[in-house]
Amino acid sequence: MTATQTAPDWSQGSLANVLPSVADRLGVSRYAGRDLFDLPAVPRTVVVLVDGLGHDLLLQRSGHAPFLRSHLASARRIPCGFPTTTATSMGTLGTGLLPGAHGLVGMQVLDPDTDRLVNELSWEDGPDPVRWQPHETVFEVLEDAGVAVTMVGPWYFKGSGLTTAALRGGGFRSGLSLDDRVDAVASAVRESHRSLVYLYWGEVDKVGHVHGCQSWQWGDEVESVDGALSRLAARVPDDTSIVITADHGMVDVPFESRIDLAHEPELMHGIRHLGGEPRCLQLYTETGERDAVAALWSSRLRGSATVRTREQLLDDGWFGAVRREVEPRIGDLVVMTEPSFAVVHSGLMRPEIVRLLGLHGSTSEAELAVPVIVVPPRRGA
Structure with missing residues (x-):
């Protein structure tokens, strides 16, 4: 395995296309014709981002994920963007734009106005996030089109610099445990007949960082996520699709x-x-x-x-x-x-x-490639 030396052909599909594709199939005219993943046309969708769940890692260790494995045959393998890091990928997901357009171009980058480094993940003493990333997010467009948008994640994401820059728009519900978040998603998606609920889970990435993505601990965490996603699929309304993706993969570096x-x-x-x-x-x-x-x-x-x-x-x-x-x-x-x-x-x-x-950030396929896994609705819209 070596680092990729040429940039992917972004026009063939990337993380930037996930939310515009979902918006298209929710019937939002601004994104008409933008679906690249053959998503079902539905009134309600749950989008799940599992931090660090690279496509190749998931395929390699799919024995830990029977629910996800059952949908892998129809999954798409796409590049997340560059650098392969969370802050950049959140910008790419949330805006539907590549990093050069949305401007979140790394974990720590220069603010040329102050000649200081900005940590785009923590956003500590960072610039105004709306000035730094001025484009409308997909969530904002969906809200304007009458789609009820809810983000479910840890409480400290609400109003954070990165959330404001990359994922502003819609309501927010917090949950500490994965089960808490599944409960919050199941509740939120039922409250409107036309809705998008976004769920974030970060523990796969955290475990991979500390123990390595080849560790038994990583496999155990993926098993937990897989079980929670299976429960979620059983609890959402029959006309709801679930789209599961990630922000990057990972490699172990001795x-x-x-x-x-x-x-x-x-x-x-x-x-x-x-x-x-x-x-x-x-x-x-x-x-x-x-x-x-x-x-x-x-x-x-x-x-x-x-x-x-x-x-x-x-x-x-x-x-x-x-x-x-x-x-x-x-x-x-x-x-x-x-x-x-x-x-x-x-x-x-x-x-x-x-x-x-x-670690992640560079250009190996293990870091670049993320899945787009679609769990179709139990019945048509």
């Missing part, structure tokens, strides 16, 4: 297969800000230092990573079409690592990040 920049000071020469994440660093260089940094990193990491300039990535289409104001948020250089490699900085990154075993 700790001996990493470079710690805290012990490689020469690699930090000429770097003003270290953004991105361990499998996809975004380097913001000092004036006049980009070419030297690129040459040094390319030599030092040969065979383990590819170093590309912002212009190369834009020309190759990795972010899709890029708004002018988004361009400087992307690193002057982006380090795209091979599947069994990562670059950390124990002096700058939080210790819990450095300790993670399962």
